[in-house]
Amino acid sequence: MKRLTLTTLLLASLPAFAQKATPDNLVQYAHPLVGTAKMGHTYPGATVPFGMVQLSPDTDTISYEQNGKYNPKVYEYCAGYQYADKTIVGFSHTHFSGTGHSDLGDFLVMPTTGPLQLNPGTADQPEKGFRSRFSHQNEVAEPAYYRVKLDDHNILAELTASNRVGMHQYTFPQSEQAHIILDLTAGIYNYPDKNVWTFVRVENDSLITGYRQTNGWARTRVEYFAMAFSKPFASYGSRNYSKRQVYRGFWGRFDQAHNFPELAGEQLRLYFDFKTTANEKIKVKMALSGVSTEGALRNLRAEIPGWDFEAVKRQGQAQWQEQLGKVVIESPKKVDKENFYTAMYHAALSPTTYMDVDGQYRGLDQNIHQAKGFTNYTTFSLWDTYRALHPLFNLLEPQRNADMVQSMLAHYDQSTLHMLPIWSHYANENWCMIGYHSVPVIADAVLKGVVPADQAQRALDACVTTAHQQRYDGIGYYEQLGYVPEDKSGSSVSKTLEYAFDDWCIAQLAKKLGKNDIAAEFSKRAQNWQNVYDSRIGFMRPRLADGSFRQRFDVLSTNDQGFIEGNAWNYSLYVPQDPAGLVAKMGGEKKFVPHLDSLFTMHLPDEFFAETEDITRDGIIGNYVHGNEPAHHAAYLYNWTSQPYKTQARVRMILPKMYRPTPDGLGGNDDCGQMSAWYIFSSLGFYPVAPGSPEYALGSPAVYGATINLENGKTFRIKVKSQSDKNVYVKEARLNGQKLTRPFLAYDDVVKGGELVFTMAGKP
Amino acid sequence: MKRLTLTTLLLASLPAFAQKATPDNLVQYAHPLVGTAKMGHTYPGATVPFGMVQLSPDTDTISYEQNGKYNPKVYEYCAGYQYADKTIVGFSHTHFSGTGHSDLGDFLVMPTTGPLQLNPGTADQPEKGFRSRFSHQNEVAEPAYYRVKLDDHNILAELTASNRVGMHQYTFPQSEQAHIILDLTAGIYNYPDKNVWTFVRVENDSLITGYRQTNGWARTRVEYFAMAFSKPFASYGSRNYSKRQVYRGFWGRFDQAHNFPELAGEQLRLYFDFKTTANEKIKVKMALSGVSTEGALRNLRAEIPGWDFEAVKRQGQAQWQEQLGKVVIESPKKVDKENFYTAMYHAALSPTTYMDVDGQYRGLDQNIHQAKGFTNYTTFSLWDTYRALHPLFNLLEPQRNADMVQSMLAHYDQSTLHMLPIWSHYANENWCMIGYHSVPVIADAVLKGVVPADQAQRALDACVTTAHQQRYDGIGYYEQLGYVPEDKSGSSVSKTLEYAFDDWCIAQLAKKLGKNDIAAEFSKRAQNWQNVYDSRIGFMRPRLADGSFRQRFDVLSTNDQGFIEGNAWNYSLYVPQDPAGLVAKMGGEKKFVPHLDSLFTMHLPDEFFAETEDITRDGIIGNYVHGNEPAHHAAYLYNWTSQPYKTQARVRMILPKMYRPTPDGLGGNDDCGQMSAWYIFSSLGFYPVAPGSPEYALGSPAVYGATINLENGKTFRIKVKSQSDKNVYVKEARLNGQKLTRPFLAYDDVVKGGELVFTMAGKP
Structure with a gap:
């Protein structure tokens, strides 16, 4: 009887739009190699969604110093892999995705044949070390699977992973001298x-078991491992390369x-010796x-107790199919699906799991804590990801975002x-970039009901x-x-603007909790953007402690002008909490729109780009720098003027320019998924200009249709009529049949399920 | 009813000799300064029995290197303190007692006044750093209490400790610039x-909290701390002295x-600033x-929640009173009590507690383990302590020794x-010295029923x-x-002899457990001492792999002769498992006794001592090196001849020569209590020549009487009739009234309680 009643209730409460889209193989469209050339800083290796392990080939082990001097190439190797390289040094187990600074690369493993070589060799002379030449023709990169032929050693290397365990499968030739190196x-x-x-x-x-403790971007980091071999090694050994006197x-x-x-x-390399028959597979679990x-041993036994490489790969790709299937898009063009699911892939790489299977994790105090009721995550690139990635999580996987808030x-x-x-x-604060952008992530999650009310x-x-x-x-x-x-x-204007936005988020949160004094205090602080606006010149401008604006000022330069990763032209548009107020402050629409137009249309000399970090020439349109984040919301600002059609046009221009399904297809660092989250939102037709606000700004969908499979079991359908590459303008948008009179969409209207129908046109 | 029955049973089973001796203040006789001069390598600071904290002044911070070269003075500072020094650098919290190699000295704290100085300065120019001159006149060292006036800073420093917490009490002058430095x-x-x-x-x-990780004698050691101040610091700061590039x-x-x-x-010094009034006390708990x-925080809160320095000192000294009172001796001479209770003190310093109050400890695998049903100990100087210290524990505190066995x-x-x-x-193996002398400790403990049978x-x-x-x-x-x-x-003869003894222990253990094959195997191995005996010259002698004895050989030298910390003369006597067999092998009593006599009577030239480590000239009698351990049993070997009276004379000669209640009163490193355990046994009139054997060898008591308060509630009384400095010979010994016919005493007869009466005489 009870069961019957329950069923009845469930059926009764079944929403109108609960038809989950169950697509075919989406994994085929996600290309881990996208962004591995130039400045994308992604890695091509094997991982599962938000996994602790990112098992990926490293094509060079660049040192921060070379001959005692800073080596600028170090930045190119944030993810350990550059597509243009011809050799692979080995496969390491931790990688950031798309960061502009770096760390990690733990536990580099390399299989070799022939006389033992314990030095990596150089890219020019790989034969002088254990590294190997390879060819992209012999390389396959899929979600949760990577394969490459190591030409110098005649070994086929395959990689897959579970959350906390990386698995290697090496197919050796017949050899009396086969080795696996752990560097x-x-x-x-x-x-x-x-x-x-x-x-x-x-x-x-x-x-074998052990740990590596480093003093890098994470000041005090320690990572432990347990490494199991499918075949006993015949012998083993090590060499200590430390110049330091080791007692x-x-x-x-x-x-x-x-x-x-x-x-x-301090500096150990180990080797493990085998004799192999032709095509013998030796597997390694790390x-x-x-x-x-x-x-680490507990994680090993819990996640991959056996040796079935194919099964681990299958499970990993099944996880990806489910992850990618949170949004099922329609498009006649394969490139759209490739761009979309590659973005969905990149947006599900970090933050990463930082907790053992039993819930233990290392805290910032370096003590071991037990996570109670949540999964602990790390790798919070918050200056980037507060903008669109965490808002995307609030939409697609609120439970995970709630756990991320708990982790913070x-x-x-x-x-x-x-x-x-x-x-x-990894249990460290590295203090990179500015603002306190945990605040918008947390405020947005609480305001949207994602975080339990008692928190x-x-x-x-x-x-x-x-x-x-x-x-x-x-x-x-x-x-x-x-x-x-x-x-x-320094970077005082950027800081002021971003603090003011974060403060607005605190005010919204305080209002919701009825804390009026806090709301008042932070609403006032949220106005501080006005204090760095120089109305005489119409730009945000650095101000000195004496109250005056600094004389020296260049609105185009990003170098020592009071901004970071942006210039005055871009950053002057950064008031996401009050675009209408900004428009008014800048002299109304008549002055604001031309400024915004010029961002996309002006021509800048090449010198300008020399001083802009982390983006390629492709990452810039006019003066609009999509490769960095501060103007990610800018294209949507026309919505606060009478010309939202320009938002629609700009978005449709940016999407194909900045995202291509090729190794060099990203216009800048993917920044732990922020660039990809921008793609996902924008191609669906809306964007979270101000996290903490209940509304998205509407843009112009690039898809031909989409179903968002919400975590609550409901679906939100996006239909696009008269879609084409030229029909970039939204003639009409109807939500559940009702015509939208403003170019905005409420979060609540999406998560309760429903249908949004765009009708497109070739003219505004 | 049940309770009544139990009481009746207890009363009925009350032993004849259960009268526990409850002495007056014994703490007054134990002098932590004994052994702090020359090569004793003891520390004078505050600790409780087997405590984790040894809070003690360091008079110099000698580096292993000086100007890039090995600095031989480093060995003098194994315990951080040399009595001859005129300055104190600070007070650190971990110290070995009496070792010949070293480590530790964690968390050096120093109170200062005047302008902040963050370098320690030098012994010659203490005013150039934070160290201070001091005088022994203003120094008091008692068990669990140390006090000294720091002349340069006009600060009275007092130290006490619980098991895991050191407590400092600094009495400052009036000062605007008072500091406490943590180096x-x-x-x-x-x-x-x-x-x-x-x-x-x-x-x-x-x-404050933190840790220090070192690569020293312990290769991978980490020690954590929590440091609380009784008064908030006004300000604080630090300096990093690392030459290494710290990212x-x-x-x-x-x-x-x-x-x-x-x-x-890598190299941090911290300071904490205060303003003090005259005679203001600032206390620190570490x-x-x-x-x-x-x-560490848990240990802090559990052991010393408050700030009552006097109470902590009182509790510490009460623990010592109980520890020292395990044996209550009688003597008209204060020097005897001072020697005896100082030995009892030194014999209760290590092994040290290595476990938090909640039972967690770091294991050799660097993982955290939970001790189940035992207290985990560390600092096992086993080559030294298997001889007499652990046998002493089997007698005086078998439960603690059982826990030490569990730790091993x-x-x-x-x-x-x-x-x-x-x-x-500290969760490390340092591989110092030779043999596998956990074996005799464990075998002795199991054979004596100290370790539970199921283990x-x-x-x-x-x-x-x-x-x-x-x-x-x-x-x-x-x-x-x-x-x-x-x-x-190398040191092949020493190794052979000691392995053979350890093997005999295994054989005894195997016999007890009915493992006859193991017993046979190791009984055979126990005979291996015979393989390095060169009967042509009557000495143990290094043998080569081809079976021949090495030609080059010097029976007096300790340098590259096949021995370690001993020469052939001493080591040739090392067959504790079978002295009778040794006597026979060496040609019978006629040849053996002159050899043994010569050990004590021959005169060696001074050059000999230059190459003997860790002992002073005072540590040697003739060729008998009491300052090192291999001959510690030698004086008792006459018991296996017809002339045990010579054992009695030798022991009574050694005792006052090698042990004096003065800073330079120890003839060599105390070696974690082994030297002191020798004193305790020998002055009571018996000694464990072969741990693993059920018998002690009788010597000649130096006390005038003694009561051993056994852990089982029983007592063993030693009465000495006609005792005097000249009456060193045992005329008669009666156990519970029965005259002993052999110069041996069974362990079982001691622990079941009873009375041993020696009657002394001036002639053999």
């Missing part, structure tokens, strides 16, 4: 002494170089943990500075305390003067 | 880059030198943990080499597996040839 000296963004310590135990003839004590009595099971030091080798609040609880994360990874007050407290941390990056001055003075703290 | 660069046996990493968090204005990333935006709460780096800062077995379980500890400290088989397995580890220190050759060949593995 603990290798790493991404390496420099002398980045390794603080490494430790290895050979537990038995087919299992040996009474260890000298052992031959530590050969078959010795207890190793430690489990990670931020907690302990015991944790745990970070806050563990912070001696009492601050939410700025840019955090809301705790969330507000964390946001307010963070925003009051006066020692952080000019906040003291900001609170005192209403802006950050450039003579006291 | 994380300091350490004992330091050398360049011994610090691997340090990490500090200022949790609030009176609490700073985006940390540069903070002023990390002043009032910044998150610090990390809790340690091998597990985590969370563990846990180490074995965690060892990839599958070996019991050799010389282990016996596990213990035997661990001993056998260790003894079969062929890659360790010549065991492969030993198993093949019956001896360690000198041309394959």
Whole structure:
């Protein structure tokens, strides 16, 4: 009886639009190689959605220093792989996706044949080391699967992964001298002494454990591993490359170089010897943990107990099929699906799982914590991802975003500075970029009901305390003067503008919780953008502590002009919390629209790009820099004027220019999925200009139709009539049959399921 | 009814000799300053019995290198303190007692006044740094209490400790510039880059936490701390002295030198500023943990929640009173009590507690383990302590020794080499010295019923597996040839002799467990001492792999003669498992006794001592080297001849020569209590010549009477009739009224309680 009643209720409550789209194979459209050329900084290797392991080939191990000097090429290798390279050094297990700075590259593994070589060799002379030539013809990169032929060793290397375990399958030729190398000296963004310590135990003839501790972008990072071989090694050994005097004590009595099971030091490379028959497969499983080798072993046994490589690959790709299928698009053009699902793929790589299977994780205080009721995540590139990636999570996977908010609040609880994360990874805060953009992520999630209500007050407290941390990056001055003075703290205008936006988010959150005094305080702070606006010239401009605007000023340069990753032209448009107010401030639509137009149409000399980091010439349209984030909302600002059709045109222009399904198809760093999230929203026809707001701004859909399979079981259908490459203008948009009179769409209207019908036209 | 029955039973089973001796203040007789001059290598600071914290002044921070060269003075500072020094650098929290090699010295704290100085200065010019002159007149060292006036800063420093927490009490003068320095660069046996990493968090204005990770004698050691101040500091800061390039990333935006709460780096010194009124006391509590800062905080709160320095001192001294009172001696001479209770004090310093209050500890695998049903200990100086210290524990505190055995077995379980500890400290094996002397400790404890019977088989397995580890220190050759060949593995004779003894222990254990095949195998191995005896010259002598004795041979030298910390003269007597067999092998009593006599009576030239480490001239009598351990049993060997009276005379000669209650009163390193355990046994009139044997050898008591308060509630009384400095010969010994016919005493007869009456005489 009870069961019957329940069924009845379920049927009764079944929403109108609950028809889940169940597409065919979407995995085929997601191309991990996209963005691996030039400045995309993506990696082509194997991972599962938000997985702890990113098992991927590294084509060079560039050191931060070369001959004692800074090596600018180090930035090209943020993801360890550059498509133009001809050799592979090995396969390491942790990679950022699309960052502009870097770290990681842990536990580089390389199979070889022939005489043992323990140095990596160089790209010019790969035969002088263990690295190998390869060809893109012999390379396949799919979600959760990567394959390449290592020409110099005649080995076929295949990679797949579960969340916390990477799995290698090496098909060897017949060889009396087959080796698998584990290079603990290798790493991404390496420099002398980045390794603080490494430790290895050979537990038995087919299992080793250990850790690598580094002082890099993460100041105090330790990653543990457990590495299992499908075949016992015949012998093994190691070499310590440390120049540092390592105290040996009474260890000298052992031959530590050969078959010795207890190793430690700063710079270790290990090798494992085998004899192989023709086409013999040797498999390796590498489990990670931020907690302990015991944790890594537990992860290994829980996730991949056996040796069935194909099964692990199948499971990984099934996870991707489900992940990509959260949005099912329609288009007659394969390129659209490739762009869309590659974006969906890149938008599901980070933040990454940072918790063992038993819920233990390392906290910011370096203690081991137990996650209670949430999955702990790390790699929060928040200056990028607060804009569209976390809003995308609120739409497509609110439960995961709620866990990410819990992870940020745990970070806050563990912070001696009492601050939410700025840019955090692996139990470390790296303080990269500006603002306190945990705030918009958290506020948006709470305001949209994604975070449980009983966490809301705790969330507000964390946001307010963070925003009051006066020692952080000019906040003291900001609170005192209403802006950050450039003579006291650089990039002051960017900081002022972004603090003001974050403050608006706090005000919205406080209002919702009925905290009127906090709402009033932060609503006032949200107005601070006005304090850096120089109405005489119509630009945001650096101001000094004495109240004056700085004399020296170049509205086009990004170099020391009070901005970061943007110039005055772009950043003057950064008031997402109040575009209408900005339009008014800039002298009304008559002055504002030409300024906005010029952003996309003006021609800038090439010198300009020399000083713009992390983007290629392709990443810029006129003066609009899509390759960096500060103007990501800019194309949508026409919606606050009488000419929203220009938003529609700009968006449709940007989409195909900035996103192509080729290795060099990204116009700049993917930035942990922010660039991809922009694509996903914009191609569906709307965008979250201001996280924390209940509305999206409408743009122009590039798809021919789409179904969003919501986590609550409902669906939101997007139909596009008269779609074509030329019909970029929205003639009409109807939500559930009702014509929309404003170019905006409410979040609530999407998540309750429904249908949005665009009718397109070739003219405004 | 039941209760009544129980009471009746208890009363009925009350032993004849259960009258516990409850002495007056024994703490007054134990002098921590004994052994702090010359080569005793003891420390004078505050600790409780077997405590994790040894909070003690360091008089110099000698580096292993000086101007790029090895600095031989480093050995003098094994315990951080040399009595002859005129300055104190600070107070650190971990110290070995009496070792000949070293490590530790964690978390050096120093209070200062005047302008801040962050370098330690030099002994010659203390005013150029934070160190201070001091005078022994203003110094008091008692068990669990240390006090000294720091002349340069006009500060009275007092120290006390609980098991895991050190407590400082500094009485300041009136000062606008009072500081407390925490020097994380300091350490004992330091050398360049011994610090691997340090990490500090200022949790609030009176609490900091962090860790120090070192690569020293312990290869991979990390010690965590939580440090609480009784008064909030007004300001604080730090300096990083690392020459190594420390990656700073985006940390540069903070002023990390002043009032910044998150610090990390290789070489950090911190300071905390105060303003003090005249005679203001500032107290500091420093809790340690091998597990985590969370563990240190837990230890802090559990052991010393408040700020009552006097109460902590009182509790510490009460623990010592109980510890010292395990044996209550009688003597009209204060010097006897001072020697005896100082020995009892030194014999209760290590092994040290290595487990948090919640039972968590770091294992050899660097994972965190939970101790189930035992207290985990570390600092096992087994080559020294298997001889008399652990046998003393079997007598005075078997439960603690059982826990030590459990700790060793846990180490074995965690060892990839599958070996019991050799010389282990702080979750590391340092491989110091030779043999596998966990074996006699474990065998002795099991055979004497100290270890629960259900652990016996596990213990035997661990001993056998260790003894079969062929890659360790010549065991492969030993198993093949019956001896360690000198041309394959140095110190070969010492190793052969000690392996043979350890093997005899395994045989005894196997016999007890009815494992006859193992017993046979190891009984055979126990005979291997005969294989290095050169009967043509009557000495143990290095043998080569081809079977021949090495030609080059000097029976007096300790340098490259096949021995370690001993010469052929001493080591040829090392067959504790079969002294009768040795006597026979050496040609019977007629030849053996003159050899043994000569050991004590021959005169050696001074050159001899230049090459003998760790002992002073005072540590040698003739050719008998009491300052090192291999001949510790030698004086008792006359018991296996017809002249045991010579044992009695030798023992009574050695006792006052080698032990005096003065800073320079120890003839050599106390070696974690082994030297002191020798004193305790010998002055009571018996000694464990062969741990694993059920018998002690009788000597000559130096006390006038003694009561051993056994852990089982019983007592063993020693009465000495006609005792005097001249009456060193035992005329008669009666056990519970029965005259002893052999100069031996059974362990079982002692622990069941009873009375041993010696009657002394001035002639044999």
